[in-house]
Each structure stands twice: as C-alpha cells, then as structure tokens.
Amino acid sequence: MDNLKTENHNFFNPFQDMTTITIWKGRIITMRDYNMNDFAYGALHDDDDDDVPSSKAATNSIQKVSMLPLVFLIFYEVSGGPFGAEGSVNAAGPLLALLGFVIFPFVWCIPEALITAEMSTMFPVNGGFVVWVSSALGPFWGFQVGWMKWLCGVIDNALYPVLFLDYLKSAIPALATGLPRVASILILTLLLTYLNYRGLTIVGWTAVFMGVFSMLPFAVMSLVSIPQLEPSRWLVMDLGNVNWNLYLNTLFWNLNYWDSVSTLAGEVANPKQTLPKALSYGVIFVALANFLPLLSGTGAIPLNRELWTDGYLAEVALAIGGGWLRLWVQAAAATSNMGMFLAEMSSDSFQLLGMAELGMLPEIFAKRSRYGTPLLGILFSASGVLLLSGLSFQEIVAAENLLYCGGMILEFIAFVRMRINYPAASRPYKIPVGTVGSILICVPPIVLICFVVILSTLKVALVSFVMVIFGFLMKPCLNHIDRKRWVKFSVNSDLAEFQKENLDWEESLLR
Template sequence: MTGSPADPPARSRPRLTVLPLIALIFYDVSGGPFGIEDSVRAGGGALLPVLGFLVLPALWSLPEALVTAELASAFPTNAGYVAWVSAAFGPAAAFLVGFTKWASGTLDNALYPVLFLDYLRSGGGLALAPPLRSLAVLVLTAALTYLNYRGLHLVGLSALALTAFSLSPFVALTVLAAPKIRPARWLAIDVGAVNLRGYFNSMFWNLNYWDKASTLAGEVEEPRKTFPKAVFGAVGLVVGAYLIPLLAGTGALPSETAAEWTDGFFSEVGQRIGGPWLRVWIQAAAAMSNMGLFEAEMSSDSFQLLGMAEMGMIPAIFARRSKHGTPTFSILCSATGVVILSFMSFQEIIEFLNFLYGLGMLVVFAAFVKLRIKNPDLPRPYRIPVGTAGAAVMCVPPVVLITTVMCLASARTVIVNAIVVAAGVALYYGVEHAKRRAWVEFLAPVPPPPDSSHGSTTASDAADVEDVRAGLLADEPADEAPPRSHSAVQMTAFTGNSETATRSLMKSEP
C-alpha cells in the first residue's frame, strides 16, 4: 500500500500561503494565553511570568524560529528537522530525533481535549464524571482527527478564523481591565510559593515547538520565500497573545489571587473583570483554541511521519495520502497515541513532553551548527545574518534553558524518557532489520517527470540546490557533489512532490 491512483497530484493540491501558515505556526506554539495561568501560580505572583514572557522569547523562541526559518527554506520537505539531522549526523540520529519529537508532539496533543474540558468545568461550568469525561475525550479526538483528514488547506483556513475568534475576548478583557490595572501588581512575588520546576516547565511549554511547522514545508506555496515570512510573523503574534492578557489580568486583580491561577483561570478573570458574558466568551474561545492547537499539532506530527516515509526511514504505508492529500495512516497513528496518553494529568504531560522535546532540540541545534561548518555553501534562501561563530553563540541561551528544564525534571520523568529513548533505538534497528528482510515496503525516491516544477526557483538554481542536498543526505563531502543525474534521483524527497516517487515505484514493481 505505497500509493493509490486516487492520490491527488502535488500541483493540484491547494498549497499553504503566508497567512494560513502564520496561523498554523501560532497554533503549533501558542494558540493564545490559555495554559499560561499556571506560570503565575508556580512563579509565586506576576513578576516571574511577566519577566519570562519578556525575556525568554528573545533567548529561546527567536533562536529556534531563526533556525527553523533558515533550515526549512534550505530543506523544503515534510521531513523537516528529521532531514536536517540526517544531513548533519546520519539516518540513525535522525530517526531517533524523529521518534522522540513525534512522541513529544503526541503527548502535547493529548493535552488539548483535557484543557477543553477543564475550561468547560471552570467557573462552575460543566463537570463530567470520570467515565463521561473519558468518552468526551474520545469523541473530541475522533471529530478533530476527521477534520484534519479532510485536508491541510482546510486546516490552515480554519486556523485563521480560529485565531481571530480565540484572541477576540482578550481585546475586550484588556479594554475593561485597563482602568483597574495597578502596575505595582506586576512586581508581586511570593518567594516561598515559587515552584521552579512548574514555572520553567510552563514557560518552556508555552514558548516551544517553533520547528514543528517545518514538517509542513512540502505543502507550502514557494516555501523558500513563504516560510521565513510566516515564522517571523508568528513570533510577534505569539508574544503579544501571551503578554497583553497576562499584564491585563495580573494588573487588574489583587496580587493575593496568584495561588488561584491554575489551568482555565482566565475564564474566572473574565468573570471578575467583565461579568458572566465575558467568562462565557473566554470559555468559547478556549474551546476553539484547543481545536486549533489539536489540528496544528496533528498536522505537524502526521506530515512528519509522511516525510520520514518519503525518506525511506519508516514503512511506505505512512506516505500514503487520502483523496484530500492528507497522510491517512500517519494521522491514524498520531490519533491513537493521543487517545492512549490522554488519561495523564496536565502537569505530568507537560514535564514528560518538555524533556522529550528538549532532547530532540539539543540535537537540532547541534545539526544547525554542524551544517554551517560542514557545508557553509549550502544554498539557504533565508540565512541568519551571522557567521558560523555567531550561529553557535546564538544557540547557547536556548541550550542553557533546555538543560535547566531537564535538570529540574523529576526522577520519574527521567526514567520514563530513558525508556522512550531506548524504545526509539530498538525501533530503529527493528525497522532497519525489516527493511533488509523486505518484510514491509519502503519508498525510495525516483526521478521526477521531465515537466516537473519545483517551487519558484529557476531550473538550474533548483538543480544546484538539490545537488548539495543530495550529497548531504548521502553524507558525502560537500566538495564531492554527485553528478546531476544522481541529484535527480533524490530530488523528490526535498520538494514535497512525493506522489511522483510513490506512483513511479508502483509502476516499476511487479
């Protein structure tokens, strides 16, 4: 099952443009201020979270966004960061990063049905008994998975509408809170109430996943131009969506309420500042936001699996697309993981996924620096305006933050993550064994048809880019570029036109 004549041709599928991609990146990372409430309680007041959302975007979010913009423009493939790590360190490291980051994303996605129900319950709302709550999580997951199946372009347009609606009540909240704000409340901190583990995990979770959208690069219109614009547009949107409601809420309410700031508390903030109508509006926005968060994460996770299948890392069945252009089996695999993991608590999920995500990001930053050293002439349509030394220095603050979060993890988290990593290593060797024994089918990129077009670059420029990429992925020295015909063989793995590879493979097999 490596493809189907019904698979939509790459050029006939609607492509993501700048605004839908900004919305998807926004939901990959944020989705609005829902979920930042716990940083106030864990920070013992407003001071630490306000400082966090002022400083950490520059130290953490911006470097990750810059790395994503550079490497996604250089590797416009659905494999995203898996391709970057493969180019730098080879397929074994790339597989392990892909596995841990997919597991982290699936854990992250398991949060959103839970958060949706938390917001329904907050402020005296709907509270479900445990059996009904489990059923509600299952129904929500199934419904949102089906929407994702219907098409990435539809998900992108929906994300635009959901962004506008999810942020709209906070405009009203900010306006109503303005006369009640006392700036001194932003400086409040109860040192004895500070929980550094909870604080750093909350901040880290709310500001990470910038690289997730790179797994959609193969579905983007002119990715080499579109991706950098979308990433930088999303940075401003995310920071504003966090900081403005946080300043409004903590500035308008007494500092003594810091202990009340738990998941879903923004609806209570709306109740106290504007009344029941604003509480209901925020709860509705939270519900819609969680839909967008789920859809964006599901898209990134499933297209990552598709990209890995296109590179021949996992079985070809994960590259099979539906008539809507979506990776059917990859979506089902991700949805199954969400249902299995949704029984965990909010804080457990955050700590586990942060540790897993941190492991993957350490390798991604190392791959970024190594590619700068290994092949400085790799065509990068967007290039961070610093040299190799500057690129390495830029990665120091996020690496320090990742190390801090991981050092604060509980022993249980370390053990669970060690088990996950060991499972990833075992799975890699199991997949390689299955490949050698031909137990299941794997894709191998094949030449595209003569009239195939690849993005907006000229044919010669695109060929030059693909020559370098093919050499990198084959782990060949940069000064020993393969002949042009070899580049053509590998080209489809990096342009998003995987259907050509799939159908040509089918025709060539008995």
Template sequence: MTGAATAVEPPAPAPLPRRLTVLPLIALIFYDVSGGPFGIEDSVRAGGGALLPILGFLILPVLWSLPEALVTAELASAFPTNAGYVAWVSAAFGPAAAFLVGVSKWASGTLDNALYPVLFLDYLGSSGAGLALPPPARSLAVLALTAALTYLNYRGLHLVGLSALALTAFSLSPFLALTVLAVPRIRPARWLALDARAVDLRGYFNSMFWNLNYWDKASTLAGEVEEPRKTFPKAVFGAVGLVVGAYLVPLLAGTGALPAETAAEWTDGFFSEVGQRIGGTWLRVWIQAAAAMSNMGLFEAEMSSDSFQLLGMAEMGMIPAIFARRSRHGTPTFSILCSATGVVILSFMSFQEIIEFLNFLYGLGMLAVFAAFVKLRAKDPDLPRPYRIPVGTAGAAVMCVPPVLLIITVMCLASARTFVVNAVVVLAGVALYYGVEHAKRHAWVEFLAPLPPADSSHGSATAPDAADLEDVRAGLLADDDDEGGGSKVE
C-alpha cells in the same frame, strides 16, 4: 456497430491539494506554539507573583523563541520537506540520529496533543452551564472529539489552515475586550509582585518552556506550503510577534488589574475568573468558549505537524511506505490514524505529567536540532539558504547557547520518574530503528527508496557538481507520485 474504435480519453488527473499561504501558515504556527494565553496562568502561581512571568515572557522569547524561530526559518527554507527537522539532523549526523530525533519529537507531539480534548472538556465543564460529564461519559466524549478533529485533519491541510485562522481570531477576541476593560483598574506596582517563598522553579520553568516551544514543528509542513522558501520565513516571524503579544498583553492586563494577593489563585483556567471579576459573567463565558475552541486549534495544528512528519520520514525511506500514502485530499491517511491512536492511548495521563514528560522529550530533540544547525553552517557554509540568519558560523553557535542552557535547566529540574520514562522512550527508539532496518533488509514491508548518503545531499558548493546542488536536494526531498509510489526497496 462496426468501424474504427472510438478513442477513449484518459481520466483527468485528480486536482492537487491547495497549498498553504502565509496567513494560514501563521495561524498553524501560532497554534503549534501557543493558541493564546490559556495555560500561562500557572506561571504566575509558580512564579510567586506577576514579576517572574512578565520577565519570562519578555526575556525568554529573545533567548529561546527567537533563536528557535530563526533556525527553523533558515533550515526550512533550505530543506522544504515534510520531514522537517528529521531531514536537518539526517543531513548533519546521518539517518540513525535523525530517526531518534523523529521518534522523540513525534512522541513529544503526541503527548502534547493528548492534552487538548481533555482541556476542551475541562473548560466546558467549568463554564457553569452544567456541561461537566461523569467519568464514563467523559471518556466517550474524549474519543468522539478526537475522532471528529481527526476527520477534519483528514479532509485537507488547507482546510485545517483556514479553520486555524478563524479560531485564532475567535480565541484572541475576548482578550481585546478584557484589556480595554482592565486599563482603568491597572496598578503598575502589581507587576513587580514577587513572593520568593511561593516560587516553584520546576513548575515555573516547565510552564514557560511549554508555552514558548514547538517553533520547529511547522517545518514538517514545509512541503505543503506555497513557495516555501519565501513563505516560511515570513510566517515564522509573523507568528513570533503574534505569540508574544498574545501572552504579554492579557498577562499585563490581568495581573495589573487584580490584587497581588491573588497570585496563588492563578492556575490553569484562571483567565475565565479574571474575566468574571473585570467584565462580568458575559466575559467569563466568552473566555471559556475561546479557550475551548483554542484547544481544537491546538489539536489540529499538532496533529498536522505530527502526521506530516511521519509522511516525510516515509518519503526519506526511514519508515514503511504506508506512512507516505495520501488520501484524495492530499493528507497522509495512515500517519493521521497512527497519531490519533497515540493521542487516545495517552489521554489518561495528568496535565502536569504530560507537560514534564513532553518538555524533556522535546528538549532532547531540540539539542540535536541546534547541533545540526551549527554543524551544517560549519560543514556546508555555501549550501543554498534562501533565508539565512545574518551571522557567521561562530555567531550561529553563540546564538544557540542560551536556548541550550534553558533546555539543560529544564532537564535538570525534571523528576526521577521523567528521567526513567524518557530513557525508556530513547531505548525504544533505538530498538525501533534497528527493527525497521532489519525489516528493510529482509523486505518484510515496502519502503520508499532510501536517500543518498548524507554527504551527497549537502555537498560543498565548491565541488565539481556544485551546479547540480539544487537538483540533488530536489531528489532528496521530492514528493512521491500520486499513488504513493516511487522507487521501492525490494
């Protein structure tokens, strides 16, 4: 057939992945930080009774969680990028310090995530339904569960957010029933129980710190959020109230309803026994099912944060471009696989080892984050911050003192083995930084274009180009094209 060639229409562009809104983001932050009261039981045993954990969950959210949440809300609104805290530290102290923070935070998150498939099986095994597995089958089950949850993460962050929302409702539901049933049995005097001889300060502070940290982890999802400058602060503050309530209400109900002499029995998973004693077998099974499902939500939220952090670091030119490559679902394929591999490798470690190691690593990163927050306030007071903590530079510095002191306390209580392990991780991070820089200079692998110098990314608003400040940051934080491209380092 002859004649003019028929014009071929270009293929329709792939639909953009759905962005996170307030409620799914609250659920993801909730799971980054908490996931429910599961895991706080050991604070009662280590605290020698109910008094110290109750005081801890009343005071530490003000001294630790709130400052961290406020810093996260301000800086995530100013830098809505998937690099999150890595971008903040880079803007304040340069790429080398930011790279080390990225390594320590990613290692801490991966250690944390290695807990959840194991805890999921522990809760099922303690349900009395004959679900305990022998060691070989257990190892295979951990691998299978990790693979299934990793696949869900691959399928899209919006799907993860919606599943986290549903899991939040399910995980907290049995504690509403527990609280209602416990009210007639509560004796307020039991909340004052304290056996000083039974106090384990290292266990207590590690338990409290672990249950109240990771507020900044969701900042690595800021680039995937609908209107992040408005949505992120709302979600952070909504999550603060949800987390504190999810800890305090069941703790008050359980310790107030059971005799003070049971303090030594409060170890991980004891809330299911509290349910048995207060409501019966049906409530025990409900709590165990909620605990198991909560671990799935914790895994999903942590893996999302860790993998999108790697994506953000790749977009900043800090690590190879392959980590920024997205699937058709908008998720960072190689970054997810890297995080999942780390989880599998670390899942053989014990619960207490993981808690202490990750707390120390996380503390190192948070010291850099608080320092970056204060420095950016002092160096660039006019940097546009859609949400701004209503204090000046001096007030910002004072606000950071309590959490910094808590971090130092937790570090000072760490074992010698934890110091050694963390020193090895830091040294490995330094070696990795110089190795990556060497690979970049010799073009061994592909990198996205490096960022402008730190000063240009957050220059003073009084500079001649102040009107272009938003454009400069937009260039700093811009997503790459659909092919994972953008300019490359040749």
C-alpha cells in the same frame, strides 16, 4: 531512477560544489537549478516522465498553504494563546511570570524560529527537522529526532482535550469526571481527526477563524481592565516561594515548537519566501497573545496565587468584565484547544509521511488520502492522543518538554554542522551571522534546556529515558525488517551512499 546518474553529488547533501552537474534523461541540471521540492527524495520528474506514479501528480495538484493560514498554523503549533499560562503566576507570582514572557522569546523563541527559517528554506520538504538532522548527522540520528518529536507531539496533543474540558467544566459540571468526560474526549478527538483528514488547506483556514475568535475576548479584556489596573500588583515577587520546575515548564510549553512548521514545508506555497515571513509574524503574535492577558489579569484583580491554575483566566474575565466575558473566554479557550489539536496533528502526521518518504518508516505511511493528507499518520497520532489523554496536565507537560529538549539538542548540532561543513550552500534565508555567530545563537536555548533537564523529576526523567532507549532500538529493528523485506519501505537511491555506513552500524546493534 535507472535513468539518473550524478557526478560527485549526493542529493541529500547537495552542497559539495554549487556547480555540480546532474544528468537525467539527457537533461543537464546545475545546482543553481536545484529545486528541493522536486528532488528532495530522489523524486526527479518532468512533464514527459511516464514513470512517475499518478499519486505524485495528484499530490502536486493539491492547493498549497498560503501566508495567513500558515501564520495561524504556527500560532497554534506554538501557543494558541494564554490558555495554560496561568501556571506561571501560580509558580512564581506576577513579576516573574510577566518577565518570563518578555525574556523567554529572546532566549528561546527567536533563536529557534531563526534556525527553523534557515533550515526549512534549505530543505523545503515534508519531514522538516528529520531531513536536517539526517543530512548533518546521518539517518540514525534523523530517526531519533523524528521519534522524540513525534512522541512529544502526540503527548502535547493529549493535553488539548484535557484543557478543553477544564475550561468548560465550570459552565458544565458534568464534564468534570466520569463517562461524560470520556465521551467528550472521544468525540472531540474523532471530529478534529476528520478535519485533518479533509486537508491541510481546510485546517489552515479553520485555524484563522479559530485564532481570531480566540484572541478577541482578550483584546476586549485588556481594554475593559484599564480603569481597574494597579501597577503595584505587577511587582509582587517572592523568590523564596518559587516552583522553578513548574515555572520553566509552563513557559517552555507555551512558547516552544517553532520547528513544527518545518514538517509541513512541502505543503507551503513558495516556502523559501513564505516560511521566514510567517515565522517572524508568528513570534510577534505569540508573544503578545501570552503577555497582554497576563498583564491585564494580574494588574486588575487582587493576587491569590493558588487560584492561578488551568482555566483560571475565565474567572479573571468574570471579575474584570462580568459573566458575558467569562463565557466568551471559555468559548475561546475551547476553540483555541481545538485549533492547537488541529495544527499539532497536521505537523505530526506530515512528519511521519516525510520519514516514510525517506525510507525510515514503512512505505504505507507515505500514502496519501484523496485529499492529499497522510491517512495512516493521522490515525497513529489520534490513537496516541486517546491513549494518553488520562494523564494530568503537569505530568504531560513535563514529560513532553524533556523529550522535546533531546530533539532540540540534535537540531542545534545539525544547524551548526551544516554551517561549518557547507558554508557556501544555497540558503534562500540565512541568519546574518557567521560560523561563530551560529554557535552563539544556540547557547541561550541550550542553557535553558539544561535547566529544564536538571529540574525535571525522577519519574519524568525515567519515563523519558525509556522512550529514548526505545527509539534507539526501534531504528535498527526497522532496518532489519526492511532488509528481510517483511514490510515494504520506500527505496531512495539518492540516499544509498549517504546511509551505507550508518545502516551497517545500526544493523550491528542487532547482532
């Protein structure tokens, strides 16, 4: 990078002047030529650059993720279908459950997906929301959002072996407890971790196959249930008997994580066009995949709220279509949980890779396998899953939702600040609203976040608080390790001025 000089320009905030000139090896580049995929982390290169490491060339040769696999990756990162949505009926009854899956997409899914589309096309690089928040608020807060999101992502992934076995234990009772259950979790985790290691393209097309297989039985169930539907069953509501904490956490868990795809943006073919379209298709897909099975199930069989717990949709399928449909739903549930595991682990591991490329984590996290995958990030994520897989479903959901809320607050602030500070910045996709509109878009999801926080239990709040404090301490400690050169970190000269005052402040926390 000694051959690079800039004039009044910071590559990490490349928006002060859209005609800013960058001179690199005698080549003049204007901001209109700026390509975030090439320049995001100071990795400037051209075909004649002998200084570029061979790993970079290898990375560029890896096949990118196209539209269809990306839609299904988003589907699995967010929802994966109605599996786990049974708790909404248990908590609030049919009417509120159905209304929740109609209203929640407008309050949360669409705003988050729109913001993700805009910010991901501004920064189409691995690391996603870590890059946005670092750009707007500084690397300290970028690290915090990365820590919280990675942690709740790993917690989220610990759910899927639990749900996988919940759906299979009625067919195979031995999987309910003991050594067979532990062995099943271990084998499943290792198998899916290996698929992630083999490459994101394989994961994407596997997600397509799994998604089609998982949703087909619910399409069949919706058709078979039509003669059995009684619309009056949909209207049952008892406001005096609503578990609001379980209700909101169930909706939140089934319909969030739209920003996860941003951590893979550097692996997407033509991300500036592909990401917004894939997110819009994903919103429609996810909304229908949750709403229609609940509509069929609550309308076709008599209500017993206590039975609507994890895995109950298989029993609903038995009542509607018989044993063959139940087996299909159980197989679909198992498949869907594998798909969610694959998508989440991909997102988490590429997030760690992006953070390492930013110099936030040791350089070893940025190393890729021969398949282009972040090996150490995958191993760290898999280890977290195995450690947390013994927790109950409700405990896991509540803990990860609260951490996720903290990360989303930072993302909303970063989005608004980028709109205010850099209104003329190049945005390949821009939400068609002004500054005031960008603030108003964030209001409904922030109100929802406040409800989730208020309704959280003391135990969950304390655990989440400890994890946040741990992140606050971890960043200055990592900076100290970097300065002492105990572990090698990536050097990013483009970020030096941007980070200086933030790093000095973080270092002062250690004194």
